[in-house]
Amino acid sequence: MGHRALVAYERTDGQYTLHYSHWGAANLKLKRRISAESPFGADDTDSKWAKQLLAELADGLEADAVDGYLAGEDRPSTVVEPKPRATGLTLDEIVADHLDYLHHEAFFVVSTTFEVTAYRTLWFGLQYDSETVEQGETVGNGALATVRWYDGEPVGDGHLQGQFAALKDVVGDMIDKGVFTPSTARQYLKRKLAERVGDRQELLIPTGESPFEKANLGKS
Secondary structure, eight states: OOEEEEEEEEEETSOEEEEEEESSTTTTTTHHHHHHTTOOOOSSOOOOHHHHHHHHHHHOOHHHHHHHHTTTTOOOOOOSSSSSEEEEOOOHIIIIOBTTTTTTTEEEEEEEOOOOEEEEEEEETTTOOOOOOOOOBBBEEEEEEEEEETTTEESSSSHHHHHHHHHHHHHHHHHEEEEEEEEHHHHHHHHHHHHHOOTOOOOOEOSSSSSSSOOOOOOO
């Protein structure tokens, strides 16, 4: 199935181009692979074409113009697809309308100076944790949590995912017992997740109003 991720590259106007990576979520490796010398995470050192393409995308090149731009290029494979899925998006729009919290395992934001922020996706859907919940939205229904890093490696990433899975299992049982409604279950998930993440990491949760909120310890 791969380890699917979305990657948002900042443009000069403050908006973003959105790209897909089939394997980029594995051990959050794009945090280390994306750089000014290798914008799309390739192993090659001759990435002039990638730098030029990303520079043009940053200046507003549209997605439908990329095919012609890349035609005939003898390019090595890259971890991130060079052709964007969409252009001219805000981060709010991406996390609320494009990020699939079940199928995309990670989300990366790349600044114009190639500072890469890695987020692990945490899906709020409960149909696999509850006998009474039949389905749950996957797009816009979850949270994004940053990961602590030490010596170039993510720290506590698997632990957080395990804690969240256990939390969802408990919440699913509470729904089945009639203690929670779907609405109160979501609020409980948000509050407990914020407590587990703490104030050393960033937690982003899409909302129905202003597409996402920042949640820290003690906030929901």
